[in-house]
Amino acid sequence: MRLRHASTLIAAALAGLWGACLALPHWRGGSDLLDRVEAPLADLRFVIQGPRPAPDAITIVAIDDRTIQTTGSYPLPRATMARLVSSLALMKPNVIALDILFIDPGPPEGDLALAEALRKAPSVLAAAGVFKPGEHASRDPGDRGLDARLPEAANVLLPLGSLAGAAALGVVNIAIDASGVPRHVPLLLRSGDRIVPSFPLRAASVAAKQDPVLRPDGIDLGGASIRTEAGYALPLRFYGPGGTIRTVSASEVLNGTLAEDAVRGRTVVIGATVTGGGDTFSTPFDPVLPGVEVLATAIAHLTEGDGLVRDGSVRSVDAAMAVILPVLFVLLLSWQRSAWGFALIAGIALGWIGVTAAAFTRGIWLSASLPLLAAGPAVAFFGAAQLWLDRRRADHLSAQSRTLRRFQPPSLTERLTKDPTFLMQPIRQQAAVIFIDLSGFTGMTEIIPLDETREVLRGFHTLVDEEAVAHHGIVASFMGDGAMILFGLPDPSPQDAGNALAACLALCARMEIWLAALPVRIATRLGFKIGAHYGGILASRLGGDSHQHITATGDTVNVASRLMEVAAARGADVALSDALLQAAGPIRSVLRSGSLDGPQATPIRGRAGSIPAWFWRREPPPAR
Incomplete structure (x- = not known):
């Protein structure tokens, strides 16, 4: 134990x-293997949760198919973009964030007009980080540990100088997993000695009219405390499929049909959703969610504080x-x-x-x-x-059980297995007792080898055991060339005396056959005698703590043993007490197969008085 x-x-x-x-790398910021397993489970939880209402403080102005049909070209000319920004500025938004990279120069007058429009309104332009081979924006920025190290870009693609000076700048990189689902937005990005804020962080800061305050586990902005992952990564908590965040067509702004309250006091994000022109991402709610809506989702988390929390304490x-x-x-x-x-x-x-x-x-x-x-x-x-x-x-217990069965009768083994306390206290009950002994065995051992003596005993014991089991008895003990058989253990039965009587005759028949099969020099020296009695016994365990055996004691046992001696003295095969014969009932008829004498008053050695006994002999074989 x-x-x-x-x-x-x-x-x-x-x-x-x-x-x-497994927990250590996860606690330090994440592991690729665990993130791959966790991603579909996170998607399942999104589906179980279902879509949520998007904040009303954000409006997406989409450069969609209708806008392209109206303007006649894509990308939109810089002059058209300038007119779009100017029209939005008149509606007094908190910020105008353009998810468009203006890297290449356009017509000078168009670039100038766009720069002027950007200066007249709080605005943010998009930049993009360029990563080395093997490192890209989809890498979890927290996988380097909890030391707040940021994702490093080899370079940052900035807008034209004339435009960059007219608006705030923020990188639009999004961290995606192996399946292409955006999981995080890195709020800060390192490029050389510079730390560049993300597009959502810059837009939220301009809208709040204050700079963010960095904490080891998050950011404070506009009265909201946003808890981030290591490396200031913002987990994305999608609101629903495309269009869940309020989305209007840029054509409505250009033709003057958009209601002013759709923009006033809100964060406006301009991005492309035109077919084949804008970037899209797969999410749990939509396989083609526009990239501008992913960025708008991150901006909403920063302004509303309703994003996912997966910081150090959660990990x-x-x-x-x-x-x-x-x-x-x-x-x-x-x-x-x-x-x-x-x-x-x-x-x-x-x-x-x-x-x-x-x-x-x-x-x-x-x-x-x-x-x-x-x-x-x-x-x-x-x-x-x-x-x-x-x-x-x-297997060990089975082997032990098989071994135990060789030392204890099967019925006792089964009973002891079910009830280990069986016969811990002695029990008085009625039982039949048979004693059988080989006569002439001691003299025989003087003339045959020890191995041959053992084989004779082995054959005798096997015979006795088989007949005892066949007649529902148990061999209580083998005593050299003798044995004691009990009928009534582990549980007494009305058939015990009859079973004992039948066993006596069966033993005689088997012994005759067995003796005839032995070599003549052995068979001529051996005989057998049987005594049987029925009465009260005391069944109990005998022995010490290290070894015990179950047996029976009492006058019935002594009488059966002495009757075996009387059988030898009277020249009978079996000496039966009258008590056994009467208790056997109708089965007494089996005794007709031989010669039965009695009842005779028979003195018992060591016991006062005598008992009525019967003596049974086998019929002599017919003369040749």
Whole structure:
């Protein structure tokens, strides 16, 4: 038991260590393997949660197919863009953010007009980070640890100098996972010695008319506290499919049909949604969500504070569960390896998934994959090891049981298995007792080798055991060339006396055949005698603490043993007490197969008085 407890504790410690090894990289910011597993589970939670209403403080002005039909060209001429910005500025938005890269120069008069329009309104222009091969914006900026290191770009593509000086700048890079789903927006990007803010952060700052305050675990902006991941990565919490955020066509602005209240006091994001012209991303709600709506979603998180929270404290909870669940499951398996144990483990795992789903609806992104990936192998390996050990124990116990059956009768073995306390206290009951002994055995051992003596005894014991079992008796003990057989253990029966009588005759028949099969020099020296009696016995265990055996004591046992001596003296094969013969009932008819004398008053050595006894002899074989 101590060894089992020690092995369970070692297994639990190893399971906790395995969970800690998985939890460490996640706690430090993420691992590619875990993120790949977690991504579809996060998408599933988005679907379970369903679309949410988008904030009313953001409006997307889309350069869509209708706008291109109106203007007749794409990209829009700089002069047209200037007119679009100027028209929006007249409606007094908080900020106009253009998700368009103005890298190449256009007609001078158009660039000049756009610059003038940008200066007259709070505006933000898009820049883009260029990453080295092997590093790109889709990399989780937190995968380098919790030291707030930022994603590094080899270069930043900036707008034309004339335009860059007319508006604030922000990079539009979005971090996507292996399946192409945008998961984060890096709020800050490093390029050489410069730190460049993201397009959403710059737009939210201009709209709030204040600079953000950086904290180790987030950003304070406009009275809202936004908790970010390591490296100031902002997790995206999508509102729904394309169009969930208020979207109007740029053509409505250009032709003057857009209502002013759709823009006044709001953050306006201009971007392309034209077919084949704008960038799109796959999200849980929409396989082709326009990139401008992804950026608008990030801006909404910064202004409303309604994004997902997956900062260091949330990851610490994930890491703690990655250690606790494997240890808990190993202890549960050790305590209960039945179907109930596995059902309890499954229930706890489903419970954790339910907790992550409920937390997700409240904007907290707990990992569903990390604790289960940590617990799964621990449960599998420990469960397999326990099954293997259980099989070994079962094989060992089976071997022990087979060995025990060779030392105890099967009926007693079965009873002791079910009731280990059987006969710890002596029991008085009625039983039939048979004694059988080989006569002439001692003299025979003087003339034959020891190995041959053993084989004779082995044959005799096998014969006695088979007949005892066949007649529902048990061999209580083998005493060299003799044996004591009990009928009534482990449980007494009305047929015990009849079974004993039938066993006496069967033993005589088997002994005659067995003796005839022995070599003549042995068979001529051997005979047998049987005594049987029925009455009260005291069944109990005898022996010390290290070894015990079950037997019967009392006057009935002594009389049966003395009757065996009387049978030898009277030249009978079997000496039966009248008590046994009367208790046997109708089965007494089996005695007709031989010669039966009695009842005769028979003195018993060591016992006062005499008892009525019967003497049975086999019919002599017919003369040749």
